[in-house]
Amino acid sequence: MMKIAIAGxxxxxxxxxxxxxxxxxxxxxxxxxxxxxxxxxxxxxxxFLGKKTGVMISADVGQVLANAQFLIDFxxxxxxxxxxxxxxxxxxxxxIGTTGLNIEQIASLKKASNQLAIVxxxxxxxxxxxxxxxxxxxxxxxxxxxxxxIVEAHHRHKVDAPSGTAxxxxxxxxxxxxxxxxxxxxxxxxxxxxxxxxxxxxxxxIRGGDIVGDHTVLFxxxxxxxxxxxxxxxxxxxxxxxxxxxxxxxxxxxxxxxxQDVLGLRK
Numbered sequence: 001m002m003k004i005a006i007a008g009x010x011x012x013x014x015x016x017x018x019x020x021x022x023x024x025x026x027x028x029x030x031x032x033x034x035x036x037x038x039x040x041x042x043x044x045x046x047x048f049l050g051k052k053t054g055v056m057i058s059a060d061v062g063q064v065l066a067n068a069q070f071l072i073d074f075x076x077x078x079x080x081x082x083x084x085x086x087x088x089x090x091x092x093x094x095x096i097g098t099t100g101l102n103i104e105q106i107a108s109l110k111k112a113s114n115q116l117a118i119v120x121x122x123x124x125x126x127x128x129x130x131x132x133x134x135x136x137x138x139x140x141x142x143x144x145x146x147x148x149x150i151v152e153a154h155h156r157h158k159v160d161a162p163s164g165t166a167x168x169x170x171x172x173x174x175x176x177x178x179x180x181x182x183x184x185x186x187x188x189x190x191x192x193x194x195x196x197x198x199x200x201x202x203x204x205x206i207r208g209g210d211i212v213g214d215h216t217v218l219f220x221x222x223x224x225x226x227x228x229x230x231x232x233x234x235x236x237x238x239x240x241x242x243x244x245x246x247x248x249x250x251x252x253x254x255x256x257x258x259x260q261d262v263l264g265l266r267k
Contacts, residue, residue: 001027002070004069005092007073007079009033010034012235013238018045029046030064030067031064032057033057033058038057038059042056045057070246072246074097084109087112087116088116092116093116094120095124095249096119099160128259131215132172132260134228135173136175146219146221147196148200149201149202150204151217152204153206154212154213165213174201184200213232215231245259
């Protein structure tokens, strides 16, 4: 039985994760974290489902993680870093879907992974991670005569752009082409930009409505174009992927992994 705590318990993703944990036989919800100003502090974590779980939403990170084998965290970078510091002390393994981490914060994850098992992925969806693999194959085949553009769309509340998933797509493609994304990425176009630079990878961002997450990679050649897309209609796929990540970590004592490791897609 996996003893799991959820960070950001009152958010849309947090609620989806709580519901997913409650609906599988090999997991137990043992903690629900929220920030200190959350109005729902002290309420049952299953109240939104009309269920009594006996797990109250709390802002006490130390107390929650003391009882948890795993923490699933889809919050903000600053919150994830606070949770990580406590998890290092409690030995709580982490599944992190937080996006927008900077270089220093990612370095903290790597350092912590020397003694703590962590799955860190910009997207926990199994389908998205299958798409990463398809993009790797396509980029190697279409490495000459094709311009590459990545278009992503998310809901109006998303605070970072491009999305972590779009950036990961760019990294996968760049690596397949023998490049570093930082050297070939174009994140904005405005005004008189001149002709497209050969070998660049362009990004376009859309924000609006309640779009869960759409990603399309366009390989545009002369006389044809190939599009590889993934469209999310629900956050449920992220929740199910997170639970697969937790099962993977059951046999890991330390290390920094991603969903390619979880799904056995790593070379």
